[in-house]
Amino acid sequence: MNYRGPLHSLDGRVSPDPCEDPPVLRFPEVAPAIAAALVFPFLFLGMGVEDGRADTPLERFRIADEPRVSERVIEQGEWASELVFALGLSDALPEDHGPEDLFSLLCPEQIERSTQSGGHRVPTGAPFTVGVDAPSIRQLGDSVRVVVSVPATAIYALSVSGFGPQRWAVDQRTIGHLDPSSLGVAQADAIVPLRAGPHELTAYLGHDARVEHVELSAYRTLCISPAGGWRANRQLSFAASARTLVAALGLERWLPIDDDAPTPIEGEGFQSASAYGGRTDRGAADSASGGAWAAAVDSPAEFTYRARIERPGVFSLLARIDAAGDAIWSIDGRYRVKIRASEGVAGFDWKHVMTLHLDSGEHLIRALLPRGAGIDTMQLIRRRAEDADYISVLEDAGFRSGVPDQPVTHTDAYRNLSNPVFAEISSHFLTRLSGDFQRAPWWVRKAEVDRFSAGREVRRT
Numbered sequence: 001m002n003y004r005g006p007l008h009s010l011d012g013r014v015s016p017d018p019c020e021d022p023p024v025l026r027f028p029e030v031a032p033a034i035a036a037a038l039v040f041p042f043l044f045l046g047m048g049v050e051d052g053r054a055d056t057p058l059e060r061f062r063i064a065d066e067p068r069v070s071e072r073v074i075e076q077g078e079w080a081s082e083l084v085f086a087l088g089l090s091d092a093l094p095e096d097h098g099p100e101d102l103f104s105l106l107c108p109e110q111i112e113r114s115t116q117s118g119g120h121r122v123p124t125g126a127p128f129t130v131g132v133d134a135p136s137i138r139q140l141g142d143s144v145r146v147v148v149s150v151p152a153t154a155i156y157a158l159s160v161s162g163f164g165p166q167r168w169a170v171d172q173r174t175i176g177h178l179d180p181s182s183l184g185v186a187q188a189d190a191i192v193p194l195r196a197g198p199h200e201l202t203a204y205l206g207h208d209a210r211v212e213h214v215e216l217s218a219y220r221t222l223c224i225s226p227a228g229g230w231r232a233n234r235q236l237s238f239a240a241s242a243r244t245l246v247a248a249l250g251l252e253r254w255l256p257i258d259d260d261a262p263t264p265i266e267g268e269g270f271q272s273a274s275a276y277g278g279r280t281d282r283g284a285a286d287s288a289s290g291g292a293w294a295a296a297v298d299s300p301a302e303f304t305y306r307a308r309i310e311r312p313g314v315f316s317l318l319a320r321i322d323a324a325g326d327a328i329w330s331i332d333g334r335y336r337v338k339i340r341a342s343e344g345v346a347g348f349d350w351k352h353v354m355t356l357h358l359d360s361g362e363h364l365i366r367a368l369l370p371r372g373a374g375i376d377t378m379q380l381i382r383r384r385a386e387d388a389d390y391i392s393v394l395e396d397a398g399f400r401s402g403v404p405d406q407p408v409t410h411t412d413a414y415r416n417l418s419n420p421v422f423a424e425i426s427s428h429f430l431t432r433l434s435g436d437f438q439r440a441p442w443w444v445r446k447a448e449v450d451r452f453s454a455g456r457e458v459r460r461t
Contacts, residue, residue, distance in 0.1 A: 070409065070410040070411060071409045071410070071411065072409060072410050073235050073236070073407040073408065073409055074235070074236045074407075074408050074409065074410060074413055075232065075233055075234060075235055075236060076226060076230055076231050076232060076233075076234045076235075076236050076240065077099050077102070077230075077232030077233065078236075079236045079240075079241065079244065079408070079413065080099070080102040080103060080106060080230060080232075081102055082413065082417065083106060083224065083244060083248060084102050084105055084106065086417055086422075086426060087248060087426055087429045088426075088429060088430065089105050089155070089193040091193065092105060092153055092155075092193035092194055092195045093105075093153065093195065094153065094195050094196070097153070099230070099232040100153075101153040101195070101196075102230075103225075103229075103230045104152050104153050104154045105153055105154060105155060105193060106222075106223075106224040106225060106230075106244075107222070107223040107224055107225040107229075107230070108128050108152070108154040108155070108218040108219070108220055108223075109220050109223045109225075110223065110225050110229045110230065128150075128151065128152055128154055128156075128217065128218030128220070129215065129216070129217040129218065130148045130149065130150055130151070130215070130216050130217075131213060131214065131215035131216070131217075132146050132148055132213070132214055132215075133212065133213055133214075134146060134162075134203075134211035134212060134213065134214050143202050143203060143204050143205075144166075144201075144202065144203040144204075144205065144211050145200065145201070145202045145203075146200075146201050146214060147198055147199070147200050147201070148198070148199060148201060148214075148216060149197060149198045149199070150194050150195075150196060150197065150199060150216055151196060152196050152218075153193075153194070153195045153196045154193070154194065154218040154219075155191055155192070155193045155194075155218065155219045155222060155430075156191070156192055156193075156194050156216045156217060156218055156219065157187055157188065157191050157216070157217055157218075157219050157336070158170070158175065158187070158188040158190075158192070158201070158214070158215070158216055159185055159186065159187045159188070159214075159215045159217065159336075160178055160180055160185065160186055160188075160203075160211060160213070160214055160215075161180060161184060161185045161211075161212045161213040161214075162180050162184075162209065162210045162211040162212045162213075163180060163181050163184075163208070163209060163210050164179065164180075164181060164205060164206050164207070164208055164209025164210060165177060165178075165179045165181075165205075165206035165209055166178050166179065166180075166203045166204070166205050166206065166209055166211065167203065167204045168188060168201065168202070168203045169201070169202045169203075170192055170194070170199055170200070170201055171199055171200055172200070172202070173192075175188050175189070175190035175192055176188050176189040176190050182300060182325050182326070182370040182371065183300045183326075183327075183328060183368055183369075183370055184300060185328065185368070187328060187336070187338045190430065191219050191430050192430070193430075194216070199216075201214060201216075217336070220334050220335050220336075221335045221336070221337055221354050221356055222247070223247060223356070223357065224244050224247040224248050225243070225244065225247070226239070226240035226243055226244060227239070227240070227243060227387070235407045235408075236407065236408045236413075237404060237405050237406060237407055237408065238391065238401050238402040238403060238404055238405075238406050238407075238408055238412075239387035239390065239391065239404035239405065240408075241401070241408050241412075241413075241416065242387070242390040242391045242393075242394045242401055242404075243387070243390045245394055245399065245416060245422070246390050246393050246394055248426065248429070249397065249421075249422070249425045249426070250425070251393050251394075251397060252314060252316075252355040252356075252383070253316055253352055253355045254393045254396070254397075255314060255355075255383035255384060255385055255389050255390070255393060256383065256384045256389055256392075257381055257382070257383060257384070258313070258381075258382040258383060258384050260382045262379040262380060262381045262382070263307055263308075263309075263379065263380040263381075264377065264378070264379055265305050265307060265365070265377065265378040265379070265380065266289065266290055266377050266378075267288075267289075267292075267293040267294040267303075267320075267374065267375030267376050267377055267378065268280075268290065268292040268293055268294050269305070270294055270303040270304060270305055271304045271305060271306055272303075272304045273294065273301055273302070273303050273304070274300075274301045274302045274303075275299070275301070276296055276297050276298050276299040276300065276301045276371075277294060277295070277296050277297070277301025277302065277303055277369075278294070278295065278297060278301075279292055279293075279294060279295075280292065280293065280294075280295045280297075280374070281293075282295075287347060287348060288348065288376045288377075289320070289376050289377040290377075293322070293348075293374045293375055293376040293377075294374060294375045295322075295372075295373070295374040295375075296324075296369040296370065296371055296372065296373050296374070297371070298371060299371055300368065300369065300370050300371055301368075301369055302366060302367065302368045302369075303366070303367050303369070303375065304364065304365070304366050305364070305365040305366075305367075305378070306362055306363070306364060306365070307362070307363050307365060307380050308361070308362050308363075309358055309359070309360050309361060309362075309363060309380075310360060311360055311382075312357070312358065312359045312360045313357065313358070313382050313383065313385060314355065314356070314357050314358075314382070314383040314385040315355065315356065315357075315358050315380050315381060315382055315383065316352065316353075316354070316355040316380075316381045316383060317329075317331065317352075317353040317354055317355075317365070317378065317379075317380055317381075318350055318351070318352055318353065318378065318379045318381065319339075319350070319351055319353050319367070319375060319377075319378045320348050320349065320350050320351075320375070320376040320377050320378070321339075321348065321349065321351055321369075321373065321374065321375050321376065322347060322348050322349075322373060322374040322375075322376070323339075323341035323342060323345070323349070323351075323373055324341065324369075324370050324371065324372035324373040325341050325370035325371075325372075325373065326338055326339065326340050326341060326370070327339045327341075327367060327368060327369045327370065327373060328367075328368040329353050329354070329365070329366065329367050329368075330365075330366045331354070331356070331358070331363055331364070331365055331366075332363055332364055333364065333366070335354060335356055337353065337354050339351055339353060348374075348376045355383070357385075365378070387404040388404065391404065397421055398419065398420075398421045399416055399419055399421065399422075400412075400415055400416070
């Protein structure tokens, strides 16, 4: 588990109230008393975390009820601080960080909207995106080095246009190998938290590899936020806690399906396709919806679709695809994810693309596919997203919760952050964001397979 001591105030300090019991998470101060009372001192061994990023063995966590240590109610600012530390994002915080740094790490979408609605007119996406054309390589073996300045503290995804195998690092920390050969562009496996300011990007290229353009863009598909956005001094309710935990654990796709019929989108009904994309009915026409599908024939191809939403809400985009390699999908050019090909699957297979909040109106869906890949059909499914739905999902995952408007205490927060489920999922938080669903716990993967195979998730129209 990525965990780090007490509940922190926004300036990194804890100021105890002399009229209250010690806060729940101050283990150095309360551990001896608790251990003596429970006669189980060994249960507290090993709960420290190095650099706020270690993966604590699950057997060191207690599932038994915690003693009543503090009933002080947590404010949203404190909770945001704890989530940032628990998810291993604290290294990106400036020394003098404030609430906006915490909130932008958890939900850059909220900060962008606040910036635009506050009278600062900026192009869509500009506050959290920076791109540069890479310098030319003088001779074989030289590394690519560029320095970019990101405008805000957030979680960023690195994408590279070019060709050939490349090994990239941010601030001398390796973030993975990329090969944009199949699509012309590649998104790094690692999603990295970065503080506002300059950062060095370096790449070591394979033979004949080249870099044309480098971009760091905030990972907007992640939005860990209470309904209505973060308010530092507002009391944290169980509804807000449930919404933030469900988002942090990637469980929005478990929200129940709304009564509205899903919006079907046929793969061959694209609005536009790049040069090597088109409609086909070759071979296995009987296995495709409508007997035809969209296919990238001799080279990578990008397909564009339009979908209209009458009411804003939380939506899941599902696609039945024939994968021949990793693909890049986006909605409105802002929400972009890499979809990995399923191992050992031949023919069409349903994949979850992304789940996020969408406003009413028309939305543009793009899919960049490698050579030989195809899209049979898609569904845009509306989720029920009331407070009670989030609380139900959290309880189904093994967490305790309460009445939506009930305030959350330190004891409640401790129980959630020390839950083995949270430890197991959050230990691979950044890897999961990059699209590596195989790193999720086995019971999450199994539940996902069961939902698809039982027909509860994908509904034919």
